[in-house]
Structures are given as structure tokens and as C-alpha cells.
Amino acid sequence: xxxxxxxxxxxxxxxxxxxxxxxxxxxxxxxxxxxxxxxxxxxxxxxxxxxxxxxxxxxxxxxxxxxxxxxxxxxxxxxxxxxxxxxxxxxxxxxxxxxxxxxxxxxxxxxxxxxxxxxxxxxxxxxxxxxxxxxxxxxxxxxxxxxxxxxxxxxx
Amino acid sequence: xxxxxxxxxxxxxxxxxxxxxxxxxxxxxxxxxxxxxxxxxxxxxxxxxxxxxxxxxxxxxxxxxxxxxxxxxxxxxxxxxxxxxxxxxxxxxxxxxxxxxxxxxxxxxxxxxxxxxxxxxxxxxxxxxxxxxxxxxxxxxxxxxxxxxxxxxxxxxxxxxxxxxxxxxxxxxxxxxxxxxxxxxxxxxxxxxxxxxxxxxxxxxxxxxxxxxxxxxxxxxxxxxxxxxxxxxxxxxxxxxxxxxxxxxxxxxxxxxxxxxxxxxxxxxxxxxxxxxxxxxxxxxxxxxxxxxxxxxxxxxxxxxxxxxxxxxxxxxxxxxxxxxxxxxxxxxxxxxxxxxxxxxxxxxxxxxxxxxxxxxxxxxxxxxxxxxxxxxxxxxxxxxxxxxxxxxxxxxxxxxxxxxxxxxxxxxxxxxxxxxxxxxxxxxxxxxxxxxxxxxxxxxxxxxxxxxxxxxxxxxxxxxxxxxxxxxxxxxxxxxxxxxxxxxxxxxxxxxxxx
Numbered sequence: 313x314x315x316x317x318x319x320x321x322x323x324x325x326x327x328x329x330x331x332x333x334x335x336x337x338x339x340x341x342x343x344x345x346x347x348x349x350x351x352x353x354x355x356x357x358x359x360x361x362x363x364x365x366x367x368x369x370x371x372x373x374x375x376x377x378x379x380x381x382x383x384x385x386x387x388x389x390x391x392x393x394x395x396x397x398x399x400x401x402x403x404x405x406x407x408x409x410x411x412x413x414x415x416x417x418x419x420x421x422x423x424x425x426x427x428x429x430x431x432x433x434x435x436x437x438x439x440x441x442x443x444x445x446x447x448x449x450x451x452x453x454x455x456x457x458x459x460x461x462x463x464x465x466x467x468x
Numbered sequence: 469x470x471x472x473x474x475x476x477x478x479x480x481x482x483x484x485x486x487x488x489x490x491x492x493x494x495x496x497x498x499x500x501x502x503x504x505x506x507x508x509x510x511x512x513x514x515x516x517x518x519x520x521x522x523x524x525x526x527x528x529x530x531x532x533x534x535x536x537x538x539x540x541x542x543x544x545x546x547x548x549x550x551x552x553x554x555x556x557x558x559x560x561x562x563x564x565x566x567x568x569x570x571x572x573x574x575x576x577x578x579x580x581x582x583x584x585x586x587x588x589x590x591x592x593x594x595x596x597x598x599x600x601x602x603x604x605x606x607x608x609x610x611x612x613x614x615x616x617x618x619x620x621x622x623x624x625x626x627x628x629x630x631x632x633x634x635x636x637x638x639x640x641x642x643x644x645x646x647x648x649x650x651x652x653x654x655x656x657x658x659x660x661x662x663x664x665x666x667x668x669x670x671x672x673x674x675x676x677x678x679x680x681x682x683x684x685x686x687x688x689x690x691x692x693x694x695x696x697x698x699x700x701x702x703x704x705x706x707x708x709x710x711x712x713x714x715x716x717x718x719x720x721x722x723x724x725x726x727x728x729x730x731x732x733x734x735x736x737x738x739x740x741x742x743x744x745x746x747x748x749x750x751x752x753x754x755x756x757x758x759x760x761x762x763x764x765x766x767x768x769x770x771x772x773x774x775x776x777x778x779x780x781x782x783x784x785x786x787x788x789x790x791x792x793x794x795x796x797x798x799x800x801x802x803x804x805x806x807x808x809x810x811x812x813x814x815x816x817x818x819x820x821x822x823x824x825x826x827x828x829x830x831x832x833x834x835x836x837x838x839x840x841x842x843x844x845x846x847x848x849x850x851x852x853x854x855x856x857x858x859x860x861x862x863x864x865x866x867x868x869x870x871x872x873x874x875x876x877x878x879x880x881x882x883x884x885x886x887x888x889x890x891x892x893x894x895x896x897x898x899x900x901x902x903x904x905x906x907x908x909x910x911x912x913x914x915x916x917x918x919x920x921x922x923x924x925x926x927x928x929x930x931x932x933x934x935x936x937x938x939x940x941x942x943x944x945x946x947x948x949x950x951x952x953x954x955x956x957x958x959x960x961x962x963x964x965x966x967x968x
Contacts, residue, residue: 318903321900348929350928352652362641366637373634393865395895402888414875415550425867427864436868448879464939
């Protein structure tokens with residue numbers, strides 16, 4: 313039996329709603345609130361049930377307009393590359409600082425997407441981030457912690 | 469009211485706010501012009517910047533971005549037949565054929581003048597309607613608000629689902645579930661935090677908007693191997709032709725604009741309908757109004773065919789502010805983003821906003837009008853230059869969108885947990901988008917989640933746990949019956965009636 317991707321997503325949403333509902337029941341409320349008409353878990357419990365109803369309706373009822381996606385034309389390599397790059401950015405931003413991690417993130421993402429105009433790659437990374445940081449820092453008074461710039465004595 | 473208008477004018481015309489309108493219109497035009505990136509993305513990208521401003525200035529900037537994005541959307545519709553936003557699809561029916569006849573400048577001018585006129589007329593409607601509706605909505609009670617919120621969510625799901633109503637409703641539920649993460653507002657009991665301190669304050673609104681719009685739109689463009697700027701490279705953006713209109717063309721616009729403005733405004737006020745439906749309806753209505761000779765020109769570069777949808781989509785933008793400013797309930801995804809931003813400023817829009825923060829209420833209305841003037845006198849002559857942004861390679865465009873999204877979220881919390889969460893939500897949103905699960909209902913639900921729970925709590929406590937509050941008052945009954953009708957009809961239509 314073949315299941316359409318939309319129904320599969322709905323099935324996952326059904327499981328997710330079930331888990332959400334289970335977790336909603338586990339919410340610890342104050343003893344005096346336990347039998348109140350409304351407490352911290354009332355709304356989540358309703359939501360869990362509504363989620364189960366809508367997802368099961370989608371699974372059970374026939375699809376009049378199924379969404380067809382040609383999976384062969386999707387660019388997995390570049391998309392996954394960008395996602396990994398963003399995760400690496402998250403890992404480095406606190407250690408390497410905003411300037412270095414953001415500039416390297418930009419350079420790497422231009423290259424992943426196939427850009428090879430090196431002058432523009434450079435302009436739209438290190439100097440661009442520096443100007444952006446100056447605008448945030450100088451004009452909007454938003455402090456960006458940057459251990460690297462602090463180490464080389466540019467930022468206080 | 470005169471006093472309010474003067475307060476609004478004084479605030480909106482301050483140097484700082486005037487600059488913000490200009491920057492907003494300019495930035496909005498550029499972002500809205502890029503196919504795939506609509507007003508929601510444009511506003512989302514602006515939110516982190518606005519937190520450094522006072523509420524009026526922040527909101528004025530966002531209103532400018534909104535109008536700029538709608539105007540920018542029509543530019544790409546006309547020039548490259550790639551509407552930047554759904555609300556400008558109808559503009560491409562006649563705008564693109566006119567551009568192909570070498571009259572792109574004229575088509576852009578018709579779009580700009582119509583947008584200006586539609587926006588101006590509807591701003592006057594808003595000026596009249598909003599205070600009166602504010603007074604009426606003071607009589608609304610918690611059950612009515614709860615019902616109105618469900619109605620808004622159901623209507624947005626119905627209109628944005630493209631025949632997949634249940635998918636949209638699942639997104640509504642997902643949005644409400646995301647909103648329930650964090651401490652309960654009344655008892656401070658942690659919910660769905662899994663003992664993680666980063667989740668105790670809930671999920672940031674900016675994070676969800678950035679992830680589901682800016683970031684997931686950028687990832688979708690790469691994933692689907694689309695190049696939104698490809699068509700722009702094939703046309704000459706410097707030779708757009710004259711932007712001057714002759715007497716006959718002006719005469720045609722004069723008859724089209726008032727009726728399309730009225731229609732657009734009314735459609736905009738209705739929850740969920742918005743600019744897209746308004747522009748299509750106005751296009752259809754105009755086709756029925758004109759004589760047979762003019763009717764033949766529709767689809768081949770008709771002046772009325774450009775003026776009607778452009779007037780209506782701008783009028784609908786103003787109209788969509790009515791439920792936001794008077795009830796505190798957004799009727800569309802874009803106004804939901806604005807509500808989220810307002811809540812971030814600590815302002816609760818609603819009937820009392822008119823009395824408690826008149827400078828915000830009126831300055832937003834006034835800045836809408838100023839925004840229209842800016843679009844007309846600043847953006848129209850600059851279009852040949854602004855349009856060059858359409859030729860920006862996606863190899864630079866996508867990383868820059870990701871950069872602004874990541875920075876926006878990092879600036880909110882200065883921790884990397886939010887970055888990981890945003891990436892996770894964006895990846896899920898990209899997959900969901902691929903299979904036509906719409907994102908606007910999710911955002912609207914996320915914004916309304918807290919308010920909905922609050923109103924349900926009050927309603928249930930007042931009625932001592934009984935659900936009879938749903939049929940205690942005639943107004944609540946009408947709202948509930950409308951919801952049942954929409955739900956029933958949409959489920960029937962989605963599954964038992966093939967799309968024509």
C-alpha cells in the first residue's frame with residue numbers, strides 16, 4: 313500500500329498531537345487548581361484533541377487535490393550544505409565571535425551556492441559584516457559580544 | 469477625532485518617523501520585488517531593528533515596509549511576470565502584456581497611481597471606520613473575542629489553503645501548540661519546557677516568523693532549484709518607456725479607482741480575505757463594468773485591468789488594519805506579524821488603544837497616507853534603478869537573507885539555542901511548504917495563542933466551567949454558526965469536490 317507524502321506528514325502530526333496530549337496531561341498543576349474549570353493544562357489538552365481530530369480526518373478522507381512533488385529535481389546537496397553551515401554558525405558564534413563566524417558563514421554559503429566572483433564574495437562578507445556591526449553598535453547601541461575583536465583590541 | 473489626527477500627524481511628520489517611512493517603503497519595495505519574498509518576510513526582517521525604537525516609530529517603519537512590499541510585488545508582476553506577492557498576481561494579467569508592448573513605464577505608473585489612490589481613499593475609510601468600530605467593540609466580551617479569534621483562524625485557513633483546508637487547520641493547531649510552550653501566564657507553571665531554561669519564556673515570536681518565512685523561503689528557493697532573478701536577466705530594466713499617462717488613460721482610472729477602493733477596503737476588513745482576494749474580485753468586477761470594446765482588451769494590457777487590482781490590493785491593506793487596531797485581532801498573516809511586534813513593544817491593540825495610546829493609533833493611520841506619498845514621489849521615478857535588484861544573483865541573495873534571519877534572532881537573545889531552534893523550525897517549515905501546508909495560519913495562531921487561552925479561561929471561569937458561553941449571547945451564536953459553516957463547507961470542498 314502506498315501512502316501519499318501529505319498523508320504521511322498528517323500521520324506524523326497525529327503521532328505528534330498524541331505525544332503533545334500525553335505531555336499536556338503530565339503538566340503538574342497546583343492542588344487547589346486541579347478541579348478548577350480552567351487550569352494550566354486545560355487549553356493544551358483541548359489542542360491535543362483538536363490536533364488528533366484534524367490529522368485523522370486528513371488521513372481517513374480521500375484527497376481531492378493531492379500535492380505532487382518531483383523529488384528528483386530537488387537540490388538536496390546545496391540545501392543540506394546550507395543547513396549544516398547554519399548549525400556550524402550556531403556552534404562558533406559564541407566562541408569565535410560575531411564578526412569572524414558571520415563573515416566565514418557568508419563566504420562559505422556563497423561558495424556552496426556556486427558563486428565564484430571572489431571580489432564580490434570578499435566585499436559581501438568581511439567588510440559588509442564590519443559595516444553592519446558598526447551600524448548596530450554605533451547607531452542602534454546594540455552590543456555584540458566578540459571575543460576575537462576584543463582579543464585583537466578593536467572592540468572593548 | 470480632529471485632535472487625534474493632529475497628534476498622529478505631529479508624530480508621523482517628525483523627522484525620525486518620516487525617515488522611517490521612507491526607509492520602510494524603500495526596503496519594502498526591494499524585498500517585495502523579489503519573487504517569493506512577500507510583505508511578511510519583509511516585516512519579519514525588520515522586527516529586530518524596530519525593538520530599538522519607540523512603538524510608534526517601529527510601527528511606522530513596519531507599515532512603510534508593508535506598503536513598499538505590496539508596491540514592489542506589482543513591479544515584478546509587471547516587469548517579469550513573477551508576482552512578488554500573491555496580492556499582485558491579478559496585476560500581471562494586464563501589466564505584463566503592457567510591458568511586453570514596450571510600455572512597462574506606463575504600466576508601473578498606472579500601478580503606482582492606483583496604489584496611491586486606493587491607499588489614500590481607504591486610509592480615509594479607516595480614519596472614519598476605526599474609531600466607530602472601536603466604540604462598538606467595547607461591548608464585546610471574552611466569549612465573543614474567543615469566537616472571533618477562532619473565526620479569524622478558520623477564515624485565514626480557508627482562504628490560504630488553496631483547497632487543502634485540513635492542512636491549513638493542522639498548521640493552526642501547530643501554531644497554537646508552539647504558542648503554549650513556556651510558563652503559563654497565570655500560574656507560572658512550566659509547560660512543554662522539558663526542564664530547559666531556554667524554553668521557560670516560551671518560543672520567541674521573531675524566531676518563529678523568521679524561521680517559517682524568511683529562512684524557509686530562502687531554503688525553499690534553493691531546495692526547488694528556483695532562480696527568482698532569472699527572468700529579470702532577460703529583460704532590459706533600463707528601457708522601461710515613458711511613465712506619463714494620457715487623458716484617456718487617466719479618465720479610465722478615475723472611474724475604476726473609487727469602486728475598486730471600496731471593494732478592496734471591505735474585503736480587507738473581513739478576516740482572512742486580504743489583498744489577494746480583493747485584487748481578483750476587483751479585476752473580475754471591473755471586467756463586468758466596462759463596455760464590450762474595453763472588455764476585449766482585458767488580458768492584453770488594459771488600463772482598467774491594471775488599475776482595478778492595484779487599487780483594491782492597497783485598499784485591502786488599509787482595511788486589514790481595522791480588525792487589528794479596533795479588536796486586537798489580526799485578519800491576515802501580515803497583520804498577525806504586526807500584532808506580534810506590537811505585543812513585543814508591550815502594547816495590546818484593541819478597542820482601548822484608541823483611548824490609551826492615541827499617538828500610536830493615529831500616527832499609524834497618518835503614516836499610511838505619508839507612505840503612499842513616499843511611494844509615489846520617491847519610488848516611482850526610482851523604479852528603473854530599484855528594479856536592478858531583481859538581477860541580484862541568488863548566490864548572494866539567499867545567504868544574505870539567511871544572514872539577516874540568523875542575526876535577527878541572535879540579537880534577541882544572544883544565545884545559540886535560539887539559532888538551533890530556528891534552523892529546526894525552518895527545516896520542518898520547508899518540508900511542509902513543499903507539500904502545500906500553508907504558513908500564514910501557523911503564524912496567526914502562534915500570535916493569537918496566548919490571547920485565545922486568556923479569553924477561553926475567562927469565559928469558562930465566568931460560566932463556571934460550562935461551555936454554554938458559546939450560545940448565551942446572540943453575537944456569540946452568530947460567530948459560532950459562521951465558524952461551523954466555514955468548517956463544514958471547507959471540509960466538504962477539500963475532499964468531496966474536485967477543484968475545477
